[in-house]
Amino acid sequence: MKNNRLKEFIDSNRKDFDEIESPALNFVWNEISSDKKTKPSKSNYLLVIVALLFAVVAVLIVSNRQTSQKLDRLENYVLNSPQYKNEHHKLIKTVSDKEDQIQTQNIKEEDFKEIFEELNELERNHSFIQEDFQKYGNTDELMRTLFKHYERKSKILEILLLENEKRKYNEHINHREI
Amino acid sequence: MLKTELKDENQKMIQQCIKGNSLAQKKLYDKYSLAMYHTIIRMLPYRAEAEDILQDSFVKVFRKIESFRGDSTLGAWIKTICINTTLKHLRKQSPIQYSTQEDIPDFEESPSSELKYSVKTIHEEMKKLPKGSRVILNLYLFEGYTHKEIANSLNISESTSKSQYQRGRTLLQNQLKSLRNEE
Numbered sequence: 001m002k003n004n005r006l007k008e009f010i011d012s013n014r015k016d017f018d019e020i021e022s023p024a025l026n027f028v029w030n031e032i033s034s035d036k037k038t039k040p041s042k043s044n045y046l047l048v049i050v051a052l053l054f055a056v057v058a059v060l061i062v063s064n065r066q067t068s069q070k071l072d073r074l075e076n077y078v079l080n081s082p083q084y085k086n087e088h089h090k091l092i093k094t095v096s097d098k099e100d101q102i103q104t105q106n107i108k109e110e111d112f113k114e115i116f117e118e119l120n121e122l123e124r125n126h127s128f129i130q131e132d133f134q135k136y137g138n139t140d141e142l143m144r145t146l147f148k149h150y151e152r153k154s155k156i157l158e159i160l161l162l163e164n165e166k167r168k169y170n171e172h173i174n175h176r177e178i
Numbered sequence: 179m180l181k182t183e184l185k186d187e188n189q190k191m192i193q194q195c196i197k198g199n200s201l202a203q204k205k206l207y208d209k210y211s212l213a214m215y216h217t218i219i220r221m222l223p224y225r226a227e228a229e230d231i232l233q234d235s236f237v238k239v240f241r242k243i244e245s246f247r248g249d250s251t252l253g254a255w256i257k258t259i260c261i262n263t264t265l266k267h268l269r270k271q272s273p274i275q276y277s278t279q280e281d282i283p284d285f286e287e288s289p290s291s292e293l294k295y296s297v298k299t300i301h302e303e304m305k306k307l308p309k310g311s312r313v314i315l316n317l318y319l320f321e322g323y324t325h326k327e328i329a330n331s332l333n334i335s336e337s338t339s340k341s342q343y344q345r346g347r348t349l350l351q352n353q354l355k356s357l358r359n360e361e
Contacts, residue, residue, distance in 0.1 A: 006300075006319065006347065006350070006351075007319055009300070010300075010319050010320060013297050014320075016297040017216065017297055017300075017301060017320070018212065018213045018216045018217075019212060019216070020216070020297060020298055020301050021215070021216065021219060021225070021301075023212075023215045023219075023225065023228070023229055023232070024229060025207075025208075025211050025212065025215070027229070028211070028229050028232050028233050028236075029204065029207055029211070031233050032207070032233055032236050032237055032240075033200065103271070108308070109306070109308075110306070110308065113306075120223075120224065120225075123224055123225055123226045123227075124225060126226055127225055127226060127229070
C-alpha cells in the first residue's frame with residue numbers, strides 16, 4: 001500500500017486545518033436570522049402560509065428585474081437607499097453578465113492565475129465591506145466604496161475576457177502554423 | 179465532560195432548535211459553523227461564495243433538524259448537509275470536469291520523505307487545484323469518504339474517483355515542489 005504522508009499530515013493537523021481562516025461568521029449568522037428561513041413555531045403556520053403566498057407574488061413581480069440576488073447580500077441595505085438603487089442594480093447586472101460570459105467560455109483558473117488572485121483579493125475586500133455595512137449601516141461613504149468595488153470587479157472581469165480572447169487567438173495561430 | 183452529558187446537552191439543544199428557539203440555534207451555529215465553513219471552503223475556494231453556502235446549509239439544518247434521528251453524531255449530520263449543499267452548488271455552476279491523467283507524471287512519495295510544509299501552504303495550494311480533483315481530494319482526505327461513496331455522491335465511476343484523486347495528489351505535490359524550488 002502506498003505511503004500516504006499527506007493524509008497522515010492532515011489527520012494530525014486536522015484542528016489547524018479547520019481553523020485556518022477567519023470567515024465573517026457573525027455576518028452569516030445575521031443573514032440566517034434575518035432571512036426568516038428558519039423553521040417557525042407550529043402556532044405560526046397560518047402566518048407562514050400567508051407570508052409564503054405574498055412571497056411568491058413578490059418573487060413573480062420582481063423576477064424580471066432581478067439579475068442576481070445571490071451575488072450581493074447587501075441588496076437589502078441598498079434597497080433602503082432609493083438614490084443608490086438604480087446605480088447598484090446597473091453595476092450588479094454588468095458584473096453578473098460578465099460572470100455569465102466567463103462561465104460559458106469555460107475559462108480555467110490555472111490559465112489566468114494572477115487575474116484570479118486579484119479577484120480573490122477583491123472578494124476578501126468585499127467581505128470587509130460587508131462587515132462595515134453591518135457595523136455602520138448604509139453610509140454614503142460605504143455605498144461609494146461598494147460601487148467602486150463593483151466597478152473594479154467589472155474591469156477585472158473584462159480584462160479576463162480579453163485575455164482569454166487573446167489566448168484563443170494565439171492558439172489558433174499556433175495551430176495554423178503547425 | 180462525560181459523553182452522556184454531552185449527548186444530553188446536544189439533545190436539549192436539538193429540542194430547543196426544533197421549537198425554533200433562536201438562542202439554541204445560535205449555540206448550535208457557534209459550535210459547528212467554523213469547522214463547517216472550512217469543509218466548504220476547501221471545495222469552493224472563494225470566501226464570499228463559501229459564506230453563502232454556509233448560510234444556505236445552516237438554514238437547511240434548522241429546517242430539517244426535526245428529522246435528525248441520532249444515527250450519526252450531530253456534527254456528522256450537519257457536515258453531510260454542508261457537503262451536499264456545496265456539491266449541488268458546484269454542479270449548478272458548471273459541470274465538474276474530470277480531465278485525463280495522461281499528461282501528468284505520477285509522483286511517488288519516498289518512504290523517507292517528510293512533509294515540510296505548513297498547514298497554511300497546503301490549505302492554499304489545495305484551493306488552487308482544478309475543481310474535479312479538488313473536490314475528490316477533499317472528500318477522500320478530509321471527510322473520510324471512500325471512493326465508492328465519492329462515486330455515488332458525484333455520479334461518477336469508482337475508477338474515475340480513484341484516478342482523479344491520484345491526479346489531484348500529484349498536482350498538489352508538484353505545486354508544493356515548485357514552491358520549494360522558488361524558495
